[in-house]
Amino acid sequence: MATVVTVTSGKGGVGKTTSSAALAAGLAKAGHRTVVIDFDVGLRNLDLIMGVERRVVFDFVNVISGEATLNQALIQDKRMENLSILAASQTKDKDALSEEGVGQVLDQLADMGFEYIVCDSPAGIERGATMALHFADHAVIVTNPEVSSVRDSDRILGILQSKSKRAKEGGKVQEHLLITRYDPVRVDQGEMLSKEDVCDILAVKLIGVIPESKAVLKASNTGVPVILDEDSDAGKAYSDAVARFLGDDRPLRFVTAKKQGLLSRILGGGD
Amino acid sequence: MAFFGLFSSKQKTSAAAAKERLQILISHERQNREGPDFLPDLQREILDVVKKYVAIRDDQVAIRLDRVGDSSVLELNVTLPER
Numbered sequence: 001m002a003t004v005v006t007v008t009s010g011k012g013g014v015g016k017t018t019s020s021a022a023l024a025a026g027l028a029k030a031g032h033r034t035v036v037i038d039f040d041v042g043l044r045n046l047d048l049i050m051g052v053e054r055r056v057v058f059d060f061v062n063v064i065s066g067e068a069t070l071n072q073a074l075i076q077d078k079r080m081e082n083l084s085i086l087a088a089s090q091t092k093d094k095d096a097l098s099e100e101g102v103g104q105v106l107d108q109l110a111d112m113g114f115e116y117i118v119c120d121s122p123a124g125i126e127r128g129a130t131m132a133l134h135f136a137d138h139a140v141i142v143t144n145p146e147v148s149s150v151r152d153s154d155r156i157l158g159i160l161q162s163k164s165k166r167a168k169e170g171g172k173v174q175e176h177l178l179i180t181r182y183d184p185v186r187v188d189q190g191e192m193l194s195k196e197d198v199c200d201i202l203a204v205k206l207i208g209v210i211p212e213s214k215a216v217l218k219a220s221n222t223g224v225p226v227i228l229d230e231d232s233d234a235g236k237a238y239s240d241a242v243a244r245f246l247g248d249d250r251p252l253r254f255v256t257a258k259k260q261g262l263l264s265r266i267l268g269g270g271d
Numbered sequence: 272m273a274f275f276g277l278f279s280s281k282q283k284t285s286a287a288a289a290k291e292r293l294q295i296l297i298s299h300e301r302q303n304r305e306g307p308d309f310l311p312d313l314q315r316e317i318l319d320v321v322k323k324y325v326a327i328r329d330d331q332v333a334i335r336l337d338r339v340g341d342s343s344v345l346e347l348n349v350t351l352p353e354r
Contacts, residue, residue, distance in 0.1 A: 146289075147289050147292065147293055150293055150297075151293065151296060151297065151300075154297050154300065154301070155300070158300075158301070158304045162304075187286070189284075190284025190285065190286045190287065191284065191285055191286060192286055193286050193289055193290060193293075194286065197286065197289075197290045200290075200294075201290065201293050201294060201297060
């Protein structure tokens with residue numbers, strides 16, 4: 001049985017694709033056969049973040065419509081042989097994602113022996129997003145400590161709890177909160193919602209806090225999932241999150257501001 | 272200036288304001304979400320019935336579902352125009 005993990009947020013630009021790439025690469029690195037699927041039909045970007053943009057021949061929609069086989073469309077990662085990528089279509093309409101078609105592809109991936117199927121949801125609550133949510137066993141809610149992102153995350157939680165397949169069958173999708181772009185210094189200064197604030201409001205179990213980090217842009221520039229930049233703060237924070245997802249108990253890192261000396265506080269330095 | 276900042280009384284931070292606003296908004300949105308699906312339809316049909324007898328505008332019928340203990344209270348407000 002494959003586990004479907006949907007990475008979602010409602011709001012755009014909060015780090016869904018970065019997190020999907022990191023999560024998929026992290027699961028593969030931990031030894032699990034993993035595939036990551038881009039559900040953002042029309043605006044694919046996962047291929048770029050994974051660094052496989054020049055190897056896309058067939059995509060998710062081609063497979064659903066029978067124009068290509070799943071084997072033809074799957075792109076095997078060159079860094080890890082147990083990691084594959086299924087790109088979204090650039091040209092097709094988002095309505096091409098039928099519930100039946102998506103379900104069949106997911107079943108087929110499970111039959112092929114993939115243990116984890118990571119679904120990178122598009123922003124919004126339209127078809128691509130609802131399809132990515134529909135089949136979820138787990139949902140990773142990516143949230144920035146910022147009002148509109150938190151509100152949209154709550155909307156997505158509402159959809160998960162009422163419209164997902166599991167919910168309709170009387171079960172529950174396992175929800176995990178992943179806070180990204182976290183800046184402990186600004187939290188200390190009262191300029192940013194703290195992780196506790198966000199957890200209080202959304203009432204979802206925290207799986208990780210990713211600090212605002214230069215490593216994320218660097219990783220996307222070069223097409224390497226940031227989790228593979230093992231020396232970076234964001235890479236370490238994502239590794240911790242993946243370990244927690246797999247059941248490890250790990251303390252949070254990079255969530256407290258470095259202590260300022262009294263002198264620098266008096267002189268107003270270090271801001 | 273930073274020196275004086277150390278001793279100034281703590282004002283409410285913008286993060287605290289964000290949290291307060293979100294808590295109010297989200298609890299309101301959750302209430303709507305948890306409400307039964309039939310509420311908008313019910314409101315429209317009641318409006319149609321009232322319209323058969325009295326000329327009223329759409330916004331003159333308000334319908335609300337409140338929870339009191341174990342039971343729900345359906346509150347219907349129809350503002351009739353003065354004659």
